[in-house]
Amino acid sequence: MRHFYLLLFFLCSLVNAQVVQDDFEGGGTITSWYGDNCGMNINYANPYQQGINTSNTVLEYSDVGGQYANVQFDVNTNFDLTVKNSFSLKIYVPSSGLTGNQTNQISLKLQDKNLAQPWTTQSEIIKPIALNAWQEVTFDFENDNYINLDGNSPPPVQRTDFNRVVIQVNGENNYDYVLAYLDDVLYYDSISTDPIYDNLVWSDEFDGSGAIDTNKWFMQTQLIAGDSWANGEQQHYTNRIDNAYRDNGSLKIVAKGETYTDQGVTKNYTSARLNSKFSFKNGRVEIRAKLPSIAGTWPAMWLLGKNINEDGGYWDNQGFGTTSWPACGEIDIMEPNIAKNQILATWHWDNGNGYMYDSNSIATSNADTSQNFHIYELVWSEQNMKIYMDGTLINQLTTVDPFNQEFYILLNVAMGGNLGGPIQSGFNQDTMEIDYVRVYQESTLSVSDINLDDNILVFPNPATDILNIKISNTSQHHGTLQVLDVAGRLVTQKQFNINNTTLVYDTSALNAGIYFMKLEFDNNTSNTFKFIKE
Template sequence: MKKNTPFQVLFLFFLLSQLCHAQVDIVYNNLVWSDEFNTNGPINSTNWFQQTQLPNGSSWFSGEVQHYTNQTTNSYVDNGFLHIVAKKEPYTDQGITKQYTSARLNSKFAFKYGRVDVRAKVPLEAGTWPAIWMLGKNINEPGAYFASTYGTTDWPACGETDIMEHGIFPSQPVNYIQGTLHTPSSFGNSVNNGGTIASDLANSYHIYSVNWSPFQISFLLDGVVYYTYNPAVKDANTWPFDKEQYLLLNVAMGGTAGNIDPNFTQTSMDIDYVRVYQNTLVDTERPINFTASVGAVTSSTVELLLNATDNSGSVVYTVAYGTQTFTYAGTSGVQKSVVISGLTPNTNYSFSVAASDLTGNTALNNPIVLNATTTALIACSGTSSLAQQGSFTTGYNYTFQTLGTDVKINFELLDTDKVGVVAYLWKQTPFSEVQMTNVSGNNFTKTITGQTPGSIISYGVKFAYAGGLSVTNYFSYVVGNNNCSLSNADVTEFKQLVYPNPVENILNLHLFDDQNKITLTDILGKTHIEEVVNSDHVIDMSSFKTGIYFLRVENSHGINYSKIIKK
């Protein structure tokens, strides 16, 4: 494939950097290390180390079944591309014979913070596991390039950054790739991951990138961010990414990648280039035009609006209050909104805000002190055991809290005899159902947005659990107020409007609306009647089998369930 000319590289980098600028926190501009693979033959030994030692005595980790070799048949450069080739062939090394060979390359270059771009084409054969990734330079893995000199730390405390992996996600489509972080807080099947679908991995080249700053790590496919890792607390447990890392390129076989195709012979990951960017120019200019002001305030949050300009293109804001300090990255000349949460209602806070650049140059007017008082808590709460369907042995707590134009709704099931509980928020009119988020135990929450102060909303909750469900009554809440009460529809004596019950032949309905949607189901959930009826209606149940039925009535007053006994 034709290589880019220097002018084309510069132009493409300019376009890519402009695209990334809006998506990453720090833009890295200076190429500090690369391999363009322009010389045919063996890999460049100045740049790469071929890792072949079995670290586990007789095997690699994760159940892989290949030998990594230094053979030119497993890694070589041809026509401007690096080829990492996995092959089916018996091979004996270190006294161990394996049936597959491949290559695992360590870069002899390590760095802290920057962006990595790797343009590559990825194999898709069953049982293959191509990877572009990084490890902490301090890893003590036997046979790794830096281990003999710098290896002081076990995995995963050294930190692992998987820029791209394929073939180990059996539940995902074939063109799915993923970026993952392994740390002491989450490793192996790490929760710190994000994936995306690429187009035609086997036949098309894509640019796999990671943008690593002191504040966050973002993964990109063809210049577009698809996952960002930014833990709220950065310590050795969650953020071992404050030390140098080096690059690895390899294709593993089997193990986590699953069964290898019995007809497999060989495949390769083909790499056009590997490039690392950092910001290397000496910067002596301090941020200017630093401003800070208070934005929106609620009972538990304060928004800070920060802005400054810096020649580097990035600004670092440090916010301190009480005993806590937080750091945020912003774009030069672009207002940064920082929301401080978890505050106490009706309390005055003093925030000290400073601006600097990545080099440490500070704004002349540091710090700016901002004072803000959180609003009083606007909420109502209570405890009830009333049910519109099923029943409660103890009951539930409910809370409605206004946060600006949002309302945060919490319901906590107090029954201790229910297991496997999930909760669904029911809106009374028009009826809708949405799953709530579990906070802890049987406490669930859901925030509804865009509410008008002074308006009345009415919600209840369906608790579903092993063996059944229970639905709370509806509660009406005045947005922006501390008032909530049992919804009017809940206190109506619906049982007087469906009679006789038990019923032998004719069931009479006397409903409130001119149009009411009714549904009659049996105890197994089979629907026998579903229709819209007038306020006065009769159901002929003479032909129904003896048993228990459930009548659902939906109208402007909400939804009511009645248990009907057929004699």
């Protein structure tokens, strides 16, 4: 076996993909820079040769107080965001070059230059910036939060009409001055560094019928706030099969209108609240469910820190309850609003700076969410947390303390309260139906899987920009490639189909480091290699 450090390759067609870049040193491909109501100099001596940018020449951007200002450029061939989805640039804004109190930010807008009013269908990403330092800012139109000026426009990665880039510092509709310097503008394909959670570590498919699996779930019943639950809720949670059971391959959590006395307190509604007997840190939670529809029901799929000090909770009963809410942290994967026409994704926490929360929503309909199954998903890494509905990103948050510890899953239907709202008169019962709950974490790459055939040659290695891969075996020109980081996390997966013996790959989009590539050929052979990107 040969021992090579091998760099990955993509499709051969990517070699000829659109190149859009400018370092303002004379070698860029952008020739149509234009200052729109903005002073612009694309051959300006870098006044701050420091930090991450010691180049000689930059673009000077000077907004001298008009209502709006920007710099922009056009391309002859429309952007194909399915091939390359991201833009990056470096920016320096000296505090001495600003007036007013605008939010320090930079936005990148994609437009169709062929329209009489190109901005009407634009898609925009806004990023915060700091002052008095060079920084690199990226705009990922596949994964970042974007703003479509026309709400009927599809996601930007589904469009092929963009051919203009507009860059704007500190917004518009103000008359403040802005002086900024830009450098190293690049259009490229971003490679996600998020972990890939594909190893199923815990689940409940709710097969069979009857009572829930008590090896996996605990039915929490003890009132937590004197004679009630939090948030003005009006139900008793019980451990009865009437309120939570398996039937026809799914879990049914049933809220009922009935008089029920427990712990010396009488209430007019019952339901169930399940705690998972499994806790974890980082991973992907996937829940497929139908929601109740009747006014006053408040279904939730969520997580709490395992260390929450909540009398009667499963993990508190096990001796882990040391921290009060919200310092324990809370992640709400799914909660509907009172009108049941939005799904909310929310975080609550306190890391020593007082109570904090971050919430966002996606439009839906009561009829849809109650009559059809949807997938609600949390992807939680050491870097960030993202919540999706049917693959559409609802909200994301940087992983801050206390979201760096083990959490457990809760499933419940409350009655009334802050997000239940007024309960429908004569309420009888309603159900949240859950098809499955699954938790995935990272797979690991075994060193024993690394092998290299003699008919594959890679050069140069390590590579800084271009890598050549020569495959002499004519039966190994079609298949699937996977690129993994050193922890075995999948970085990307592509199909390849080449007609000659040598592939050429531009490595500029990769961060420096060590990677593995696995080639699975159509002739049922495979190879896994290690490579270095400088």
